[in-house]
Amino acid sequence: MNVFDFSLKLNGFPIAKAKRVLKDIQSKNEVDFIAFAEEKKRDIIMYHLNHNPFYKSFGKNIDLNNWNSVPVMTKSDLQQPLEQRLSEGFTTKNIYVNKTSGSSGHPFIFAKDKFCHALTWAVIQNRFGWYNINFNSSKQARFYGIPLNKVGYYKERFKDFLSHRYRFSVFNLSDEAFAATLQKFKTTTFHYINGYTSAIVQFAKYLEKKNIVLKSVCPSLNVCVVTSEMLFETDKKLLETQLGIPVVNEYGASELDLIAFQNPNGNWQLNSETLFIEILDEKNKVLPNGEEGRVVITSLYNKAQPFIRYDLGDIGVLSKKSTIKTPILEKLTGRTNDxxxxxxxxxxxxxxxxxxxxxxxxxxxxxxxxxxxxxxxxxxxxxxxxxxxxxxxxxxxxxxxxxxxxxxxxxxxxxxxxxxxxxxxxxxxxxxxxxxxxx
Missing domain, CATH: 3.30.300.30 (ANL, C-terminal domain)
Known part of the structure; x- marks a missing residue:
């Protein structure tokens, strides 16, 4: 039974439709994809200008024939009550609501319409599928935070159960905790590891100290996907050595989508299917590929609230090998506030x-x-x-x-x-x- 997909459907997220739409987008050739991207950019701006009072005021000087007239949106622009940012027809009862981590220093509550959120999961499943990971059947070893209050704790544990995940808390990285983690790997058929870079690196250091390669005690492991924190080359080598499996780098933002995922060729492939990604200078001018600047992203499908030319707060470089359909993130150098x-x-x-x-x-x-x-x-x-x-x-x-x-x-x-x-x-x-x- 496809438990993961069923749980999304049960909560009102049309995952089957999202997968069909994603497949159709990916089937377009380069020429058709360019036209598709331009159409989606125009559509999402028109939608929010017509149906979102907040954005109508924010983007009052937009010329639909001039993309550069679209103002850049920052996190501070969105730090106001969610109800003031929602489009017409959307309430907290018919959307997906969550909160950013606050790692940028500007936390806020955000919303996605249910189809947009389903598309997010369709893209994530598609990327993990590059490494033969199926969210409905593959068992995940998850190195993430977990709420410490009882209600939040058991809610996350239940979600993990439905999602074929077992969560290791990252708040205790002692040798004693890692000994228990290792024992769980010895007795569980895990297929992949996913979680915060720093915690998994600390586990790898523990394995190095014990002279253990994780795949030797958990042969079912196939890949490790690290996310949310920088992955340095020395740490990647340590992980590959001590885990005994390939290490894949992921880059995302909860309020947007999965942004980039390392493809089987080793390139950090950006998500062009549901996002439009630009690199801008300090004056909001688009920089040519190969030059470093601010990562600015447009969510092409979120109708619940606008994320249009949204300055994520990160600094990066697009590869000169990039195309509109297959943009490549050459480097992510940190946050603008760091x-x-x-x-x-x-x-x-x-x-x-x-x-x-x-x-x-x-x-x-x-x-x-x-x-x-x-x-x-x-x-x-x-x-x-x-x-x-x-x-x-x-x-x-x-x-x-x-x-x-x-x-x-x-x-x-x-x-x-x-x-x-x-x-x-x-x-x-x-x-x-x-x-x-x-x-």
């Missing part, structure tokens, strides 16, 4: 700072994981979890590298903790700048 602003005025992506430190701090295996916070223009705090306190020699090595790659005169504070504080969702924010926080 920029290091140095005393000299120099700017750098926060994850660059993290990566410099990572190459040194984890070499001896004594540091399990760490995060970096910018507390003042010239002051950074490195908070880490490890078996031992960093020596003065190690600290000096890190300080020299930071000075070499960034600039001199920076103050680095080191703080050892027993565990890192994760967000409510379970995600680990690897770099945070308090200079960018709202006051």
């Amino acid at each position: 920029i290091v602003i140095l005393p000299s005025g120099k700017r750098a992506a926060g994850l660059t700072f993290y990566y410099i430190t990572k190459s040194i701090i984890e070499n001896d295996g004594k540091v399990k994981e760490f995060v970096i916070e910018q507390v003042k223009p010239d002051t950074f705090k490195i908070i880490y979890v490890g078996d031992e306190t960093l020596s003065e020699s190690q600290k000096q090595t890190i300080n020299r590298k930071i000075e070499h790659y960034l600039e001199s005169g920076l103050h680095i504070i080191y703080e050892k903790q027993n565990k890192l504080n994760r967000q409510k969702s379970g995600k680990l924010k690897q770099f945070s700048s308090y200079l960018n926080k709202k006051k």
Whole structure:
């Protein structure tokens, strides 16, 4: 029985129709697809101008014949009561409602109409299908957060049961917890792993310490899909070695859809079927493929509320190999609110700072994981979890590298903790700048 699809249908999400529509979109040739994309962009703008009072006011100067006249929408624009953003005919009773994780610092409640949400799941199932994963039959080992209150906890456990998933909490990454995790893999026929990068990396480090390759104790495993956090090349190699299976990188946003998924050729293929994705500069000008800028996305099917030229808050690069039908994300370099602003005025992506430190701090295996916070223009705090306190020699090595790659005169504070504080969702924010926080 197709339990996963049935549960979607039971909740009013027309998954069968969504799969038919997706198949029809994917069958179009490149020329027809270009025409289709232009038509869907125009249709969704016209719909919201005619049926959404919020967007009619927001986009009052739009010229339908000039895409560049469409204003860019930010998360702060959407931080108002949901009822004020809904299109005519939609209420909280006939839509899908959820909340963003807040990792960008701008959390808000969002809505999708039920067909749009069904399309989201059709795209996700299609991408996982590239690796022979069937949501109705394949068993998932899930490394995600879980609500700690009883109602939320059991609700998620029930959803996991219907979805052929078993959830491992990411809030306890101790050796004792990982020993129990390993035992579950030994006794369960898992087909794939899915979850937050940092938690799965920590499990891989535990396996490395125990000299265990996971597939040797769970032969049914075929692939690991990591999501929501950056996947560094060194971590990917560790995962592939200790899990013994291919590692696939996913990029998505709950308010939109699955955005990019690594295809079997190793390319990060963007979702062009339900989204229109642009890379813009600071003046909202479209950048040519190969240049770095802001990731701005239009949801082509969401009629419940508009996400049109929506600035997701991420910075990325489209590959020069991209086509309209098959765009490729060459690089995702972080979030716009995670920029290091140095005393000299120099700017750098926060994850660059993290990566410099990572190459040194984890070499001896004594540091399990760490995060970096910018507390003042010239002051950074490195908070880490490890078996031992960093020596003065190690600290000096890190300080020299930071000075070499960034600039001199920076103050680095080191703080050892027993565990890192994760967000409510379970995600680990690897770099945070308090200079960018709202006051």
